Amino acid sequence: MFEPFEAAVAFTPLILYLICLAAIRVSGKAWVTTGGRDTAAVLSAICGLVVVGPMELFFPKATAYLLGPWVWVPLLLLYFLFGCLLIINSRSKLVVYGxxxxxxxxxxxxxxxxxxxxxxxxxxxxxxxxxxxxxxxxxxxxxxxxxxxxxxxxxxxxxxxxxxxxxxxxxxxxxxxPPYPRRGWAAMGLAVVMLFWLIQYAAEEPSRMVDGFRDWLIR
Incomplete structure (x- = not known):
């Protein structure tokens, strides 16, 4: 379904998010954050999926012909501004994990x-x-x-x-x-499985990873 480089772009932020969140819950510590920061963390976790999904689907090929690899700067900036808009308009609250x-x-x-x-x-x-x-x-x-x-x-x-x-x-x-039994083990297990699969998938053919990176930048 995904080329190795696309899979790395799509799932690496999500895996890191799951590992961090699961580590907090498994450790027994509590994490208190604002609603805006929690939304920002979620948007960061799914940014890779957005890049290989909507951004790739509506990729501006004409602009890429003019800007080359720099076309990703306005695309990522647009996603950043969209995230800022969501955070600014979100309801004020605190979010507690653990x-x-x-x-x-x-x-x-x-x-x-x-x-x-x-x-x-x-x-x-x-x-x-x-x-x-x-x-x-x-x-x-x-x-x-x-x-x-x-x-x-x-x-x-x-x-x-x-x-x-x-x-x-x-x-x-x-x-x-902390709650007993501890929560977060399922998320940690899922993140480890996804990370193991991603490393194994990328290591099978390293040349495909390099070619995918080159094709991703040069359109």
Whole structure:
């Protein structure tokens, strides 16, 4: 289905993403990031698939005749700008990997108390209200999963609030325990299998890898 070079371009970013994400979950550590950074990581993971898919399908051959290999600069810049547009227009939130909803909510309660001592907690709905900030926070989670989003009902909370919440949440989440059994083994196994297949596929005929790279640049 893919030539060796195309397979390397398509799957290398995805494999690296899966390995990093699985390593965090298997190690028992928690990773707290923003929604924009999480979206950027996903876009980086699928960039290879986009290059060998839509970019190849709608490749501007006339422009490539004029620019040569430099035609990839505007194409990749267009994808970068599209990613920036998605991130800018995405909803503000925090994303946490490596903790279940119960463990994360206990850390969230302590983090919000550090920001607003009058915070009102709803344990049944996994929601917290901060009167001084006028913010209602909730967890967007599936029971048993260890990838959880912290969302706000208000769409226009300041970046300073989210920055403060992230700092306090990272501090408090260190006091929680990782889920048992650990998640991430399936993703790690899939990434290792994909990496082994990719190396074996590329090593079978190295000349095809070189030819594929040459054909990819020179149209």
């Amino acid at each position: 903790r279940t909803s119960d463990a994360l909510f206990s850390a969230l309660v302590r983090a919000t108390n550090a920001i607003d001592t009058t915070a009102v907690v709803d344990h049944e709905q996994h929601q917290v209200y901060l009167p001084q900030v006028n913010a209602h926070l909730r967890l967007d989670a599936t029971p048993g999963h260890d990838c959880i989003s912290v969302l706000a009902f208000e769409p226009a909370l300041s970046d300073a609030f989210w920055r403060s919440l992230r700092i306090h949440l990272k501090k408090e989440i260190r006091l929680t325990s």
